[in-house]
Amino acid sequence: MAEVRFIMIGVGGMGREHIRRLLEVPEAAIAALADPSSAAVDEVKKRFPGLADVPVYTDYREAIAQVEADAAVIVSPHSMHYEQGIACMDAGLHVLMEKPFVAGSRNAEQIIAHAEQMNKHLAVAYQRHLLGPYMYIRSLIQSGELGEIRYICAYQAQSWLKGTTGTWRQNPELSCGGQLNDSGSHLLDVVLWATGLEPESVSAFIDNRGSQVDIDSAVTVRFRGGAIATFNVVGSASIGWHEDVSIHGDKGTVLYRNGKLFVAREGERVPAEVPDDELPAASDPNRDFVDLILGRVQQAAAPSSCGLTIARLTEAAWQSAANGSQPIRLS
Incomplete structure (x- = not known):
C-alpha cells in the first residue's frame, strides 16, 4: 500500500485538526467527508481548498458503503463512537478514534474484541x-x-x-x-x-x-x-x-x-x-496511525x-x- 485513504467522520473543530495533520502526511489522502452539518463541511472546504472535490456525505454509513478507503477517523460526539467504529471495521476500515474512545468500559471491551476479530487497527488520538x-x-x-x-x-x-x-x-x-x-x-x-x-x-x-x-x-x-x-x-x-x-x-x-x-x-x-x-x-496520532497501517510501527x-x-x-x-x-x- 503506497497511500492510506481516509474517511473523515465528523469535520467540526477537532475534525479539521485531524484533516490538517493528515494533509501533512505524504502517504495519506482524504477520500470523503461525512458530517450532517453543512456549515462544518463548508468550513473544511474553505480552509482546505485542495479538498474542494472530495465527496461529502451527511450519513457516514453511505460514505463507508460507497467510497474506496482504508481507514476512518472518528471525531463525532462521544456517544456515537462505538456504533460508528463497529460499522467502519465491518466495512474493512482501520479506525483512529478521538478520545475518550467509546462510551463506557463495557463498550470499550466489546469494540476492542471486535477489532481483534476483524484484524483491524484501532487506536485512540491521545496526542x-x-x-x-x-x-x-x-x-x-x-x-x-x-x-x-x-x-x-x-x-x-x-x-x-x-x-x-x-x-x-x-x-x-x-x-x-x-x-x-x-x-x-x-x-x-x-x-x-x-x-x-x-x-x-x-x-x-x-x-x-x-x-x-x-x-x-x-x-x-x-x-x-x-x-x-x-x-x-x-x-x-x-x-x-x-x-x-x-x-x-x-x-x-x-x-x-x-x-x-x-x-x-x-x-x-x-x-x-x-x-x-x-x-x-514530536509527532501526532494521525502520522503515527498512517505508519501503523503501513507497517512502519508495530503498535x-x-x-x-x-x-x-x-x-x-x-x-x-x-x-x-x-x-x-x-x-x-x-x-
Whole structure:
C-alpha cells in the first residue's frame, strides 16, 4: 500500500485538526467527508481548498458503503463512537478514534474484541503520547532514573464550562460525561501511560456547577505497589488553559509546568529545566496511525487498551462521587 485513504467522520473543530495533520502526511489522502452539518463541511472546504472535490456525505454509513478507503477517523460526539467504529471495521476500515474512545468500559471491551476479530487497527488520538515533554517523562521513569514512583499530582484548569455552554459536550446523551471525560481524559491517560502504574482504588469529589455533566473533579487514585496520585480537573476556571504534572520517585522528581519540563535526579535538591533540544522529536496520532497501517510501527502510540483503562478509571471516579466519595476498587 503506497497511500492510506481516509474517511473523515465528523469535520467540526477537532475534525479539521485531524484533516490538517493528515494533509501533512505524504502517504495519506482524504477520500470523503461525512458530517450532517453543512456549515462544518463548508468550513473544511474553505480552509482546505485542495479538498474542494472530495465527496461529502451527511450519513457516514453511505460514505463507508460507497467510497474506496482504508481507514476512518472518528471525531463525532462521544456517544456515537462505538456504533460508528463497529460499522467502519465491518466495512474493512482501520479506525483512529478521538478520545475518550467509546462510551463506557463495557463498550470499550466489546469494540476492542471486535477489532481483534476483524484484524483491524484501532487506536485512540491521545496526542500526549507523541509530545516531547511527556515522552521524556516516560523515558525517565522507564530507565529507573526516578526510582520507585511514590506520588503524583496532576492538575488541569480550563474555562470548559463557559466554552462548551450550549454545545453537545454538556449534553450527557451525546458527550457521555463532562470535563473529566473530555479534556481531563488526556490528563488521566498521560499519567498512567508515562508511569506504567495500575490503578487499584479510586475516590472522588465532583461538582457539576449547575451543568448536566461533571465540571470540577478532585480524584485520588491508589496504585498497585502503593503509589498515590491526585488528579485535579477544573472545568470552571476563568483561564483558557493550564496543565501541570508533578511526579515524585524515591530517587528523583520531574515537574511539567504548562509546557516546560524540570528534573531533579538523585542527589539534586533543585530541579533544573530540560532544554527543548534535549526532548524527543514530536509527532501526532494521525502520522503515527498512517505508519501503523503501513507497517512502519508495530503498535499505535495510544492503542485502544489505553481507552479502556481510562474508561474504567473514569467510571470508578463517577461511582465514588455518587456514593459519598467512598473508595471504589478496580479489579
